[in-house]
Amino acid sequence: MTTVGNLIKKNKLMVIVALIYLALLAVSPDKATSSFNNSIYYLKEMLQVLPIIFLLTVVIEAWIPKELIIRHFGEKSGWMGNLLSLLLGSLSAGPIYAAFPISKALLGKGASISNVVIILSAWAVIKFPMLANEAKFLGVEFMAARWVLTVLAILLMAWLVGKFVKKSDLPAPEKTDSLVVIRQDYCIGCGICAKMMPMVYEMQENKAVVRADAPTLMPPEKIRQTVQKCPTKAITYTGKEK
Amino acid sequence: MDIFTLGFLIVSVILATIALIRDRQKTVAAMRKSKGMMGNMLGEIIAIIFLIGLVLTFIPPATISDVLGSSNVQLSTVLAALAGSITLIPAFVAFPLVGSLVDAGASIIPSVAFLTTLTMVGVVTFPLEKKEFGLKFAVSRNLLSFVFALLIALGMGVIL
Numbered sequence: 001m002t003t004v005g006n007l008i009k010k011n012k013l014m015v016i017v018a019l020i021y022l023a024l025l026a027v028s029p030d031k032a033t034s035s036f037n038n039s040i041y042y043l044k045e046m047l048q049v050l051p052i053i054f055l056l057t058v059v060i061e062a063w064i065p066k067e068l069i070i071r072h073f074g075e076k077s078g079w080m081g082n083l084l085s086l087l088l089g090s091l092s093a094g095p096i097y098a099a100f101p102i103s104k105a106l107l108g109k110g111a112s113i114s115n116v117v118i119i120l121s122a123w124a125v126i127k128f129p130m131l132a133n134e135a136k137f138l139g140v141e142f143m144a145a146r147w148v149l150t151v152l153a154i155l156l157m158a159w160l161v162g163k164f165v166k167k168s169d170l171p172a173p174e175k176t177d178s179l180v181v182i183r184q185d186y187c188i189g190c191g192i193c194a195k196m197m198p199m200v201y202e203m204q205e206n207k208a209v210v211r212a213d214a215p216t217l218m219p220p221e222k223i224r225q226t227v228q229k230c231p232t233k234a235i236t237y238t239g240k241e242k
Numbered sequence: 243m244d245i246f247t248l249g250f251l252i253v254s255v256i257l258a259t260i261a262l263i264r265d266r267q268k269t270v271a272a273m274r275k276s277k278g279m280m281g282n283m284l285g286e287i288i289a290i291i292f293l294i295g296l297v298l299t300f301i302p303p304a305t306i307s308d309v310l311g312s313s314n315v316q317l318s319t320v321l322a323a324l325a326g327s328i329t330l331i332p333a334f335v336a337f338p339l340v341g342s343l344v345d346a347g348a349s350i351i352p353s354v355a356f357l358t359t360l361t362m363v364g365v366v367t368f369p370l371e372k373k374e375f376g377l378k379f380a381v382s383r384n385l386l387s388f389v390f391a392l393l394i395a396l397g398m399g400v401i402l
Contacts, residue, residue, distance in 0.1 A: 013286055059261050096362070125358060146398060149397045190278065231279065
């Protein structure tokens with residue numbers, strides 16, 4: 001029974017839409033069929049782009065050395081830094097709040113406020129795999145024009161925010177005693193960390209937490225692997241660097 | 243399938259194949275991650291597509307082009323930008339949604355405003371952004387994004 005409840009909870013929107021269709025089918029079958037046929041058209045179009053988006057995301061993930069970009073980030077500034085930020089943002093997947101932890105980590109490594117704005121904005125609007133989606137439904141010209149205008153706007157906006165907001169306006173990093181911290185705001189409960197290191201992580205109410213009885217001596221290499229594997233970068237590890 | 247989509251598909255298949263040959267382990271891991279992420283969204287995607295069908299049936303194209311058409315662009319653009327700021331649907335499904343509205347006669351300017359604020363301005367994620375980067379950063383980034391979304395939309399109206 002709990003699994004059914006969970007399924008409904010996870011697919012709330014789908015259940016609501018299905019109920020609307022059922023009600024409509026009872027009241028006016030004509031409208032229900034015509035709605036259904038309208039949807040099928042867009043569903044077919046969507047099915048054409050889905051594999052493209054999937055494959056491109058995989059290629060970017062497997063090929064682009066994102067860790068390398070991040071590692072070199074602090075040293076680069078000026079146009080090079082802007083370009084790297086633009087790349088990093090457009091090559092990532094997920095909604096804008098998924099960019100918060102990474103941006104914060106980069107700020108700690110010396111990235112400028114302007115570059116963080118570039119990463120966040122690019123992450124939000126100009127993701128590469130999504131360009132195929134936009135071209136499909138709105139046309140190639142639309143996609144290209146919006147891309148150019150958006151990149152210009154992002155650069156201008158980054159410069160403005162950089163002028164206005166100083167690093168002293170940002171909140172100080174939180175201090176904790178434990179070496180491994182999972183930020184609950186970002187954990188999506190995928191369970192990868194708990195599967196990789198059940199000694200350290202466990203799942204509680206669909207979120208990963210650090211076990212209270214986690215051993216104090218943990219192999220740093222393995223912890224770092226879980227930090228890397230976390231899809232939303234919710235885990236931070238403050239152990240000694242090699 | 244149009245030529246552009248087909249071209250995109252062929253290129254991505256080739257790239258993915260090369261990735262598989264070069265580093266099988268890493269690519270398979272990436273596939274698993276990507277599959278998980280898309281699987282999570284699939285329910286929402288299908289639901290929204292069926293919602294589009296409902297919208298198109300109940301709101302006739304004439305009404306859509308009346309409200310979102312070229313007759314009162316200023317008002318509809320600001321309203322579309324506001325709507326984009328508060329809604330939280332993945333960009334993924336925003337494109338078919340906006341595409342269907344444009345097909346039905348909506349003007350391009352409000353459509354672009356909606357698409358841009360949808361992803362760049364986040365009223366729902368604002369508290370989180372404030373917590374991470376401070377009030378001043380969150381306010382100026384979101385406000386500027388809103389203004390620039392309007393500018394991008396106007397620019398698109400001039401170009402297309």
